[in-house]
Amino acid sequence: MSTGKHKLAQPDPGDVPKAVINRLSLYLRELQHLLRSGKTTISSSQLGRMLGFTDAQVRKDLTCFGHFGHPGIGYRCEELVAAIRRILGTDRVWTVALFGVGNLGRALLGYKGFSAKGFQIVAAFDEDPRKAGATIDGIRVHPMDRLDEVIANQRIQLAMITVPAAAAQHVADTAIKAGVVGVVNFAPVTLTVPQEISLVGVDLATELEQISFSVANREKS
Numbered sequence: 001m002s003t004g005k006h007k008l009a010q011p012d013p014g015d016v017p018k019a020v021i022n023r024l025s026l027y028l029r030e031l032q033h034l035l036r037s038g039k040t041t042i043s044s045s046q047l048g049r050m051l052g053f054t055d056a057q058v059r060k061d062l063t064c065f066g067h068f069g070h071p072g073i074g075y076r077c078e079e080l081v082a083a084i085r086r087i088l089g090t091d092r093v094w095t096v097a098l099f100g101v102g103n104l105g106r107a108l109l110g111y112k113g114f115s116a117k118g119f120q121i122v123a124a125f126d127e128d129p130r131k132a133g134a135t136i137d138g139i140r141v142h143p144m145d146r147l148d149e150v151i152a153n154q155r156i157q158l159a160m161i162t163v164p165a166a167a168a169q170h171v172a173d174t175a176i177k178a179g180v181v182g183v184v185n186f187a188p189v190t191l192t193v194p195q196e197i198s199l200v201g202v203d204l205a206t207e208l209e210q211i212s213f214s215v216a217n218r219e220k221s
Contacts, residue, residue, distance in 0.1 A: 008066045008086060020061050021088070026051050027058070028084045035077050043074035090118040097156045097180070099171045100163035101126040101134075101141055104186060108160060110137045122154045127167075144174070151178040158182040165189035 030050050034042060044062075045055035062068055065087050068080055085091040096119050098105055109124060124141045126132065132143040142150050150156070159175040161168055161183060168187035175183065182198040185191050188206075193199045 008083060011064055016064060020064060023051075023053065023057070023061050024084055024088060027061075028081060028088065028090075031077050031081045031084070035081060039077060041074050041076055044069070047075070085118075092118060094119050094158055095154060095156045096121045096158045096160060097151065097154075097175070098124045098139070098160045098162065099126075099175065100161065100167075101128075101131050101136065102162060105162040106136055108162065109139050119158070121160075122156060123150050125150075147174060148178045151175070151180065156180060158184065160184045160186065161191075162186045 027047060030047060031042070043055070044058040047053075048055045048058045059069075062080075066083070068083055069075055082091070096114070098108060098121055101109070101124050105124065105126075109121060114121060121139055124136065124139050125144050125147060126141055127144050129143065131141050134141045157180065159172070159180045159182070161171055161175075163171050165187045166189075168185060168189050169191055172183055172185065172191050172193060176193060176197055181196075183191065183193060183200070185199065185201045186204075188203050190201065191199060
């Protein structure tokens, strides 16, 4: 897909609020659904209405990265999908290693949606010697003492950490030392990483707390 004549603006990633990036992911998902259904254009008000945002919010978010609309047309879906994928960095393949092959780790290894978004899990690691050598959904499980070798050979860029909280910091430190440049942490603990390393924490219990807060306070009102 081509972004046509549009040239993307390149703001400093630190200047773009996380909420904007989250909304870009939502826009991308909806636009991809629209393309699959055969729709070729959409307005900011239509896209916003699908997601519960105002048309002004949609335009403001996209304007951070360039101007994508066409007078009398709105946005061309294919063009905007390509632009957002470039912004998010998912117009290429990212190699990923998963650390911790417990219940959550196994579920993530079996999830087929990552590859469609440009993320390819190419290796898994676990400290349990009984798991080393196993293959789960086509992914080889390696012992931690082969970390440096596998990271280098597979050119792994990102790590997903699903180990217990007590082990998460050590695993992150080890993966970063081996060459990983981005970490998604599912362990219920805050990690400390060097400034040049990108870190995202995913705490499912905290997400449920956000929902319970919203529901409980809606009931009170």
